[in-house]
Amino acid sequence: MTPIETAARGRDQRSANRPPLPVKLVIAGGFGVGKTTTVGSISEIDPLTTEAAITEVAAGVDDLSLTPRKTTTTVAMDFGCITIDPTLKLYLFGTPGQERFGFMWDDLVEGALGGLVIVDTRRLDDCYAAVDYFEHKQIPFVVAVNAFDGKVEHDLDQIRWALDVADQVPLVTFDARRRGSVRDALLAVLELALERAEG
Template sequence: MVSVPSPTPRAHSATAAEQARQQPPLPVKLVIAGGFGVGKTTTVGAISEIRPLTTEAAITEVAAGVDDLTHTPDKTTTTVAMDFGCITLDPTLKLYLFGTPGQDRFGFMWDDIVDGALGALVIVDTRRLDDCYAAVDYFEHRRIPFAVAVNAFDGEIEHDLDEVRWALDVAEHVPLVVFDARRTGSVRDALLVVLDVALSRAEAAAAT
């Protein structure tokens, strides 16, 4: 008599969690914006899991006469197009970070850089708040969710957050945070605030 082998048990189907892990992470575009020398390039570089793409050019004597270097005397380069980096927050979410140039003369690039972004982090230097008005106005007028992040240069800020909100005339629903553009964890926390704002806006829009 020929023996018939027992059938091999069918493998259990993958769980929802396993299926999620097998899917590529959701790509999300965020913009890092702000005035000249506020720390945008530093922010992208501090958290990017790849070597950041930067478009830094040397500050010439002519540019130095146009850009205010009073509070950044050691700055020798400036972004002339954009910065780019990315970070995988978890297996389901990957952020693609696009940093804007800070000078007004490069403002014509912003629409292309911002196109498709879920939200923005507007970086502020409290020593020169007027440099950040244009960035705040840009995202307000285009109704793009954003958060304001005060970069703590040397671990300090010149004004508290209530004063910053008043000076920038930022609505109460816009989050203001203090962060250190040089530290990965601090940058991550600031980006998570932007994500939270953007998702809340999307959920509110879906409910209407």
């Protein structure tokens, strides 16, 4: 074995002995866009959720017209994790969607490498606050259009224009119910965050 091969083998063995690097990502968006579903679809552990029943009072505040089967809502956060490979583990923190729980966002995004802002094209008005928040905090983020019922109401150029999202912010479509689709969306966030860190 040559000295180079010996050194490479030693590096590989040291990497194998180290725990994966922890990376925090935030899953954000408006009420009922699929944040809890996203975390649950990909997490390798049983996700921690803080779901509470939607009461008659809350139903009068939150628009349920497009989510009539929704009976619970996140009141603090969702949490899950996924090991990408032996060197990298993502810790996922889902924000509450309602504006009245917005005071928790600063704590949830502390130390996050990036964010996935989920959009429901049927209710774009509910997404502005999340986009504005990540822009203001200068946290790298990807806008992920959730394909409810397997379809998206508008094309990505129209969505970018409507949300007034900068060209350097990636827009992707995904299905929050499908593990592979969620994985691809999270990898887009990770790639963007690493590009920003290296730049």
